[in-house]
Amino acid sequence: MSKQQIGFILLTMAMAMACNPVQKKQQASSQPNIIYIMSDDHGYQAVSAYGYGINSTPNIDRIAQEGALFTRATVTNSLCAPSRAVLLTGKHSFVNGKVDNMSPFDWSQDNFPKLLQRAGYQTAMVGKIHMDGLPQGFDYSAVVPGQGDYYNPDFFVNGQKERFHGYVTDITTDLALQWLGERDKDKPFCLLFHQKAPHREWLPAERHYKEYTQLTFPEPETLFDDYKGRGTAAKSAEMNILKDMNWAGDSKIPPSIMDELGIPSTLNWDKNAYENNLGRMDSAQRKAWDAVYDPIVEDFRKRYPSMTKEELMRWRYQRYMQDYLATIAAVDDGVGRLLDYLRAHGLEENTIVVYTSDQGFYLGEHGWFDKRFMYEESLRTPLAIRYPKEIKAGTKIDALVQNLDFAPTFLDYAGVPIPADIQGQSFRQLVSGETTDWRDAIYYTYYEYPSIHMVKRHYGIRTDRYKLIHFYYDIDEWELYDLEQDPKEMLNVYDDPAYKQVRETMHQKLDETRKAYNDSDENDNRFLDAYNKALK
Known part of the structure; x- marks a missing residue:
């Protein structure tokens, strides 16, 4: 047989395999499905897997028990819309442009759902995104306008406004499950399942407020x-x-x-x-x-x-x-319904399930509610991930991961090249136990001042033990915390002579980190000018 004949036979076989739906389905099944569940303002203290004992979240706990629980997951900017922009792009706020809730988000820039689409994934976003414009990168979207409403909410379904009767958390779950049932079963999928709850003003479902108002x-x-x-x-x-x-x-x-x-x-x-x-x-x-x-x-x-x-x-x-935790109870119900669906339809083994929030939240610590600060309750967020193929049940991760890392992690799992301009890191090998090599500091920025809650503009870094924060704009103050000796951050030791060497080391680390992420005071001034114009 000649080389030409052999080549023709091989080409014919390759074409047949490419057109064979069974072969295509087998290729698709090798890529994991991804379900990213994100609630709004869910403090890690209110996930019972963390052991604070104030409420029970058995279904969220299932993800942690059957996979990994992250004990020091953090955000780059503790505010709703900026956090979501970081999730999508894998880039800090000063790079993706969404520095506060007022500034527009440029949907034309690349995001990880767009990259997954190009790699053959079917994508959907259901729930809250809190950014104007039709979400790009999704074959299907059903999102609430702005903050959304708890009762009888409106949704924009693929851009068309529709009102639904009932409770928003349940409806969001219904829409997510409906899409899972109607999707193309021959493609891997990525679902962003974003609950409005437990965002202010905390209107629980009837089945929960009857119970929680008595507690x-x-x-x-x-x-x-x-x-x-x-x-x-x-x-x-x-x-x-x-x-x-x-x-x-x-x-x-x-x-x-x-x-x-x-x-x-x-x-x-x-x-x-x-x-x-x-x-x-x-x-x-x-x-x-x-x-x-x-x-x-x-x-x-x-x-x-x-x-x-x-x-x-x-x-x-x-x-x-009473009201805040009751709204979380409905979120946990929705997680349970989703996990049960995956089990009933044979999707458990090949589906990555993540539960997290867009930031932390104060549950009375320091007398506060809300977020915004770089202090722990606001900076840290709950994070659990389940993927039986790679993650051992009961895994605990203490590394300093951030919402910056979701985009590259999902692309890594999907086998999609990670663009060089993404600033986060994939934690796939970290969570599987293949490596312990990870960053030794995380970087944080906050810009929305003057505004509601009047939290000053600031930036800073956190390491395993220490935290350095610079508050600027109308003040120029530095704060340093020893999280080992002072986990509740009650005492600023920046001017304590005993911490002179620590302070110098942290300043050097801050300068290095800002340079690595291409941040500077020039960025701060640029966004300040834009924010002041928006206020006018």
Whole structure:
């Protein structure tokens, strides 16, 4: 047989294999499916796998128990939209351009779902993205506008607005499962499953508020923090549960009762939030809500005139925790439904499942709610990942991973080349146990000031033991924390002579890290000018 004949036969066989649907299906099955579950403002303290004991999340815990739990996962910018832009691009805020909630996001830039699409993946985004414009990189999208609504929410389904009846967490789960059922079964898939909850103003589902409003939760040790050990930034932030949380929208005190008791609105949208959120309910939903919340309001109305500030703080903390943790219970229900679906359809073994949040959240620590700071409760985020093919059940990872690392990790699992301009690192080999080599410091930036909660602009680094933060713009203050000796970050030791060498080492590390990521004071000034123009 001649070389030409052999070549023709080989070419014919290759063409047949390429056209063979069974062969194509086998090739697709070698690439893992990816499901990325992200909630909004879910503090790691409120995932029971972390052992804080304030609530139970059995389904999220399943991911950790059957895979890996990350104990020091962090974000690069603790704010909703910037965090999501970092997830998609694998680049810091000052590179992808989404530095705050106000600035536009350029959807035309590359993101990891686009790269997966080009590699043959079917992609979908369901839930909250909090960035304007039709999401790019997805064959299917069903996203809530802005922050979304808890009851009878609107979704933009492939760009077309549609209202759904029911509870947003359940509807988001329904849409995710529906897409999984209708997808092309011959292709690997990537699903971004983003819950609105537990974002403010925390309206739980009926099945959960009936239970959680009857519970009492332990107070954090620092609930009545006076911030004496820190600088201007901590003292001037406006996220104190007693002083800065909305009475109507957040604590669910009706505007009429506020007026009767002489309680002023905290923010100008306080009462409107209450009316708009509850106003979306139908008569049956509102009747069920009032049956539970009216007695709470009536008890408060009677007690309020004689309550001390300390009693008010404790009351507001319990109201906050009851509603916040109840919204998480529905998120956990949705995770359970998803895991059960994967098992029922034989998808468990070849599907990577991630659970995380877009940032951490304060659950009364330092008297606060919200996030934004580089302090631990805001910086750290829950992270669990399950992939039986590579990750041993019960794995614990202490390495300093960031949301910056999701894009390259998913591309790595999919066998897709990681672009050179992605700034994150794949943690695939780290979580499989093939390596322990990892970064020794993470870098953080925050830009949205002056704005709600008034958290100063800052940047900094965190290592295994220490944290160095620079607050700038209208102040110039440095903070240094020894996380081994002071895990609650109560005492800034920047000017302590005993930490002189540590301070110098951390400054050097900060300079090196900023240079490695191509950040500078010039970037800070550029984004400040853009932010000031947007405010005007």
